[in-house]
Amino acid sequence: MRCFTNSPGVQNAETNMKQFAIFVKKEFAHVLRDRKTLLILFGMPVMQILIFGFALTNEVKNSAIVVVDYAQDEASQRLISRIEASRYFEVNKAAIDHHQIEESFKQGNVKLALIFPQNFEADLMHQNKAQVQIITDATDPNTANTLTNYMTAIIQDYQADINQNASIAYRIIPETKMLYNPQLKSVHGFVPGVMALVLMLVCVMMTAVSIVREKEMGTMEILLVSPFKPLLVILSKAVPYLILSLINVASILCLSVFVLDLPVNGSLILLFAESTLFIITCLTIGIFISVRTGSQQVAMLISLMGMMLPTILFSGFMFPIENMPKVLQLITNIVPAKWYYIIVKSIMIKGLGFSAIWKETVILLGMTLFLLIISLKTFKIRLA
């Protein structure tokens, strides 16, 4: 009667490969046949890149500014006309009093005020040094910062021009004052952050949900009561999402290069290798979550709350880590996305090689191995 028995040890490699292949095929069918999953998988990265790229851009155009010109001399007029010529500013020359400036800031009419002191030109010519004051509305620190940078650039431009015609170096020192938020920090390129976010979301949530779905539907019961090794179940769940995530990385990079004009300065191969490592980290987290949860909703909630939030808060993508209290700074170290964010930023934006990021890579590798061992150890070969 038992001549056909597939004894567990007897199963040959070919059968294992066939089982693995059909499992991966089945997994792809699940993804490709479900429009919602497809939309999340491929629509979300595109949406996020476009939203961050265009709607949430740091570039500020046509900002209303007010100029208070106490000097009314040639130098101040020339500088003002230069500012008027730039596409960033819309100059309101209505001669308002110094004290009214804050009033117009409060009304939100102007984003920046430029104040020329009396004797601007005279100071510039005779003392080789003149001052202007820039006041910005820093309730929105990024805009304030950007506007200040634009303004400084225009002033320095003007300064460079007058230096060409003169033997003595005239200098204008802009004195900036950030209203409401004096210590603002700039925001870095968002593409590395979006990559970390998307991969975290896709890999963790999709894997966790897809394993838990099998539990919920009862198919896990059948899979367990089969010669198929539980380890292979996990592996064949992970492989399709690894491939799909790499496609996501590629599409994000394409968008960033061709649509946002943000080139990859470093090695593309290195970037993909590091991304693969991070994807595997995320997949192991997904498996870990799925082992411990019984319903798709719970798995999704844990993935969202437990992974998305820390990624947004603690990766340094939205909020600079240096500004956080020491305790939170320590917490950021256990967020894998933080290390991946540093790696991608270094490769993509700074154009650095492996020697600059080996430490982060080792940390990520260590996390992955740790999670992998834990989730494989805790994977249940039985129910409950």
Place this chain on the structure above:
Amino acid sequence: MHAVKLDSLTKVYGKEKTVAVDRVSLTVEQGEIFGLIGPDGAGKTSIFRMLTTLLLPDGGHASVDGFDIVKDYAFIRSTVGYMPGKFSLYPDLTVEENLGFFATVFGTTIRENYHLIKDIYVQIEKFKDRRAGKLSGGMKQKLALCCALIHKPTVLFLDEPTTGVDPVSRKEFWEMLKRLKAQGITIMVSTPYMDEATLCDRIALIDQGKILSIETPQNITNSYPDKLYAVKAENMYALLKTLSAYDRAADSYAFGEYAHVSFREAINENLLKDYLREKGLTGVELKEIDATIEDCFINLLRK
């Protein structure tokens, strides 16, 4: 060798130590259809999950095909067929893809064991490109059976296979089980439907984790100790109340459109009729009947 052997198998759940399966011992012979009959929550699914190595027992031993359910779980997993109570196929895969998937996972092909499932599969073959989620209940269940059979299991575990299936499909399903039995496959099936019990070779009546009786269906009904009558009246509620107040009756309970009433020994039917009319009941009908499995079950429960 017994196909399945349970030796005071016990399962306890949770902190409250709820005993789901209480020292159950039974044996299933090779090639027989063995029914586990009992209401919801009797412990049927727990027994199935322990036998299919999905749950660890908290006491006792069990073996399937001679393999210990704890030690040799890997051997059991590759030899048995299991159809869980819930519909457990992939709704987004087609009929053929589901079957092909499970065939491959079990290390075989559809062609290799087609003869086993042929009778069943021909009925759903015309829907083979349809997604499993779009099948009717009866069709789904046939497909699930095909998937559980495709690797030619020695023992087939079917956990409430006919729950939620229409009467015609249920009848067909049991005919299929008979044909599988003819192929030498041992079948252990659980059901809450008492009428299906008679279709098994032997049954175990189970309630609250305890076995009440293990016998052939015939022997169980034959061993019903009392005389049983079916009574009908126009006002059923009043009838049931009157019967339960009738102290000569051993037991009485509603049974479909009748009330069943049992007596320790034969009675004079006219006396009972007169008594009921006296109590103001009209349209009284009375007849002696043979006990069904359900009557036996109720009788065992009341003890």
